[in-house]
Amino acid sequence: MNIRLAVAGLALALAAVSMARADDDFPREGIKGDALNTALRSIGVTVYAPADQPVVLMDSRYVYGGQALAGARGNMVLVQQGGHPCHYTMEFDNAGIKFEFNRSRLVAGPSGVTHPVWTATAQDEKGATLSTVNEGEIRSYSDVPARQFTLTGPGIKRIVFWGDDKAFDGFCNVVVDTTTFYVPS
Numbered sequence: 496m497n498i499r500l501a502v503a504g505l506a507l508a509l510a511a512v513s514m515a516r517a518d519d520d521f522p523r524e525g526i527k528g529d530a531l532n533t534a535l536r537s538i539g540v541t542v543y544a545p546a547d548q549p550v551v552l553m554d555s556r557y558v559y560g561g562q563a564l565a566g567a568r569g570n571m572v573l574v575q576q577g578g579h580p581c582h583y584t585m586e587f588d589n590a591g592i593k594f595e596f597n598r599s600r601l602v603a604g605p606s607g608v609t610h611p612v613w614t615a616t617a618q619d620e621k622g623a624t625l626s627t628v629n630e631g632e633i634r635s636y637s638d639v640p641a642r643q644f645t646l647t648g649p650g651i652k653r654i655v656f657w658g659d660d661k662a663f664d665g666f667c668n669v670v671v672d673t674t675t676f677y678v679p680s
Contacts, residue, residue: 549577590650590651608633618651
């Protein structure tokens with residue numbers, strides 16, 4: 496069995512939770528904190544992030560005026576706000592065997608596009624490292640395609656995302672647009 500945590504579908508669930516506007520537009524400032532976790536709890540996920548570095552579900556059309564990135568499936572992306580370095584943890588109710596995610600497509604504007612160095616680490620229930628993926632800093636004057644990454648278990652209970660924008664890059668951590676979490680059947 497797998498649980499697809501596609502953030503595009505999650506946006507609809509979040510809008511229904513409590514943040515929907517009268518005109519049904521997704522909030523320009525995105526959804527974070529308790530509202531984000533309330534929606535994620537319905538699929539067995541909790542996000543832990545420092546208060547000054549929140550993880551936000553955003554419509555990519557509102558991130559840097561729609562000139563910096565694009566999701567692989569729809570416009571919804573998970574972005575961590577704040578300074579450097581930054582980190583957050585995505586914890587699962589049930590242990591899994593594989594976690595896949597996309598780093599969003601980066602769209603180069605007139606001054607190019609930057610994306611930070613980052614690492615994602617799968618951990619078991621006791622915090623032991625099961626697998627790690629990472630990517631170096633990206634600075635480009637042309638668009639950078641989305642890229643899929645895979646973390647493997649068995650026994651994945653949490654994913655720790657760490658990034659460092661070095662007070663320069665446009666994002667403090669990896670921008671994620673699609674995830675799939677595989678749990679044993």
